[in-house]
Amino acid sequence: MKKLLSLFLIGLLALSVVASGCISGGEETSTNTKGKIAIVYDVGGRGDLSFNDMAYLGASKAAKDFNLQLVELQSNTEDDYTKNLETLAQQGDYLVIIAVGFMMTDAVKKVAAEYPNQKFAIIDGFDPDMPKNVMMILFKENEGSALAGALAALIAANSGKDKVGIVLGMEIPVLYKFEGGYRFGVKWAEDYYKQKTGKDVSIDVLYQYTGTFNDPAKGYQAAKAQLDQGAWVIYQVAGGTGVGVFNAVDEYLSSHKQKMGPPFAIGVDSAQDWIKPGAIIASMMKRVDVGVYTAVKDAVEGNFEGGVLELGLKEGGVGLSTVDDVMAMFNSLPEDTQKQKLKELGFNSKDELKQYLENTRKQVPDWIWTAVDDLKGKIINGEINVPKAFNKDEITAIRNAKTWQEMMKLGE
Incomplete structure (x- = not known):
């Protein structure tokens, strides 16, 4: 019974938040917007009541505030990381592509190198040799x-x-x-x-x-x-x-x-x-939502920079x-x-x-x-x-x- 309740809660939240647009498991919504942003979720994805849902909240708020279309991709297995990022990057029309989770570090590094003109952000991912078009959002x-x-x-x-x-x-x-x-x-x-x-x-x-x-x-x-x-x-x-x-x-x-x-x-x-x-x-x-929102805001305003952005108590990140x-x-x-x-x-x-x-x-x-x-x-x-x-x-x-x-x- 407890397990059923847990699954119900997870499903409930997954159903309770509606994407601005999605592909790979949903229909992309056409809207009169000023641009597009994309978010790639890790395995588990939306409905976890925590990490991924916070990422969505930040992205959806940014999409609303800056009149952007939000496209979401879910990774069903680790093999989907590179494929999902490449699917988005090759389209060439996203202000920023956001990868949610440490596990996508290698995939982001690879795809960002192949698409140097595309801006990327990754939550929790760090590599000292990461391409300069990647913002690595870390938290204390x-x-x-x-x-x-x-x-x-x-x-x-x-x-x-x-x-x-x-x-x-x-x-x-x-x-x-x-x-x-x-x-x-x-x-x-x-x-x-x-x-x-x-x-x-x-x-x-x-x-x-x-x-x-x-x-x-x-x-x-x-x-x-x-x-x-x-x-x-x-x-x-x-x-x-x-x-x-x-x-x-x-x-x-x-x-x-x-x-x-x-x-x-x-x-x-x-x-x-x-x-x-x-x-x-x-x-x-x-506050993964704060990190995601910051990446989008910087991309929209032309202030996007690759490298590390670390958010702690002082910055309101935790x-x-x-x-x-x-x-x-x-x-x-x-x-x-x-x-x-x-x-x-x-x-x-x-x-x-x-x-x-x-x-x-x-x-x-x-x-x-x-x-x-x-x-x-x-x-x-x-x-x-x-x-x-x-x-x-x-x-x-x-x-x-x-x-x-x-x-x-x-x-x-």
Whole structure:
């Protein structure tokens, strides 16, 4: 039943957002526009409730704001990456072609070299030898994840618990940044808690890479195992797989006759709190929409430059969701979908949903939210530098570090 619900949720969002135009699985819409942009999704694609859907939101907003036609292509397998990019590039009439996901790095590098006059942007992809017509949009996931780790650890410590969890998708470099940042935040929180209460705490981080971004059942199994081991907050970094994490936490609460946590889940990429109100305390928003929108805006205005564009806390590229963020995400759904979702969740209005989300956050003491804001400010002003892990050796070093100060030195 849980798996069916997960698939329903994914399908619901996939149906709720309507493309401006699409090919390969849909009909291209002819409109009186000033130009065209294209977006190529990774395997899994739209409907993941996070990464790919955020990319769509950014592209669709840019298409509306600049009167552009948006064309979408879905990659069904990794073999489709190059084919999809070439299909678009050879047409020669796109202001920019956007590839969504680290896995398309090699394909973008190859096709961009073959079509030097076509502008490309890739989300999360980096190669030092990337052609000059490619904008590589990266995010400081380590910074946003540090806030998630601090929040998780302080909630656990406040409840007398000593474990938090993180469930991830494929074991790739970008996810090491999430994991490393989360661990940093946990260690920082241990230090903060001791200073505030005078009590020593040691919070263990349980982690599992599921190997997939579109299998809610695997996310559920991983989260249930962590809950069984005592994890009090679980951060999901697994795209559509993460819906299973939400299901596991929600099931735990139901079995203990609780409507709200703790324990809690933490969402990722988009403001996912609305998916399971009461079970999700916040989401680490990775503003893929901001990155996509920026690439289109620069192309439209003639300011497009190849190279790296990196967005962190300071640039608004990452951060913990607010209730207003969640409602903005919910309001982006078509009106009939909003009504359907409210009915499913048992709310009579959006105001009721908003109040419920606010009440969920009140389950966490104000001093914890203040502590997380304190960490955010210190990261933004440069007082604290959250390390980045790009490979197995670097994430192993972070896992083995005993303090956040030791971790910070690893990033110097």
